Amino acid sequence: MNTANKNTPLLITIATSHYCEKVRWALDSLGVDYVEENHAPPFHRQYTSRYGGTSVPVLVVNDKAFTDSQDILHYLDTIAFDRQLYPQDPELRRQAETLEKLFDDKLGVATRNWAYYYAIQQPWTILAAWSKGISWMEKIKCAIAFPVATKIIKQKYNLTPDGKEVAVQDIREVFTVVNQRLNSGQQYLVGNNLSSADITFAALASFVIRPEYHPVYNSQLSKLPAEMVVVINELRETPAGELVMRMYREHRPK
């Protein structure tokens, strides 16, 4: 629950959401103080709708609210002093924003659908994930609504074997784009510094890489279904997968 004073930015999240991890990482990397308020789907909507949003993350700062992760990063970049999320050079900035959009629109959707496809087959896992950080009252409501909520999510995200195959295909396509950008040994996706593109890629790919130092997910694969482990191991071996692991190791503040 929000206990900070009213000037402290409030980040409304579902704890396990990778779009929320993207914004959390940006806030942490800029050293911005904030309070995170976790909710479970579909109850998050009760809180996001107050600010005109449907999905999480939502960032509320004084009388302003930002309801999309890229808008949040743009805003944070305007208040940052010594570090930037976007390159100063206009052409590099354009490249970072274009990559971020591709990751938001294609990679984040695909990795979520892929991870949900397996998680939904283990109801206790998903209930535990949704319950992270939420109040006792919401935990009870979440348990009661769980059968209906999972049914809705199955339909909304097309959590079928075919839907999962489409998701894997989309993930591989985005990884190919990233592998091509890294083919001359670049350390970062754009220019010579960490940018929104690296943070977004690493956060949104974290379901399929399971890097060490992730604040929510464990990097151990032993409890995951064998089919997931095959894909994770394949992607970890790629330059893009190595980038995700290195970004978490070197740039994800505790």
Ligand SMILES: N[C@@H](CCC(=O)N[C@@H](CS)C(=O)NCC(=O)O)C(=O)O
């Ligand atoms: N384009 C949005 C996507 C955010 C998004 O899809 N969030 C998911 C969590 S992973 C969500 O809130 N899903 C529940 C819903 O849409 O009601 C962003 O970048 O902020």
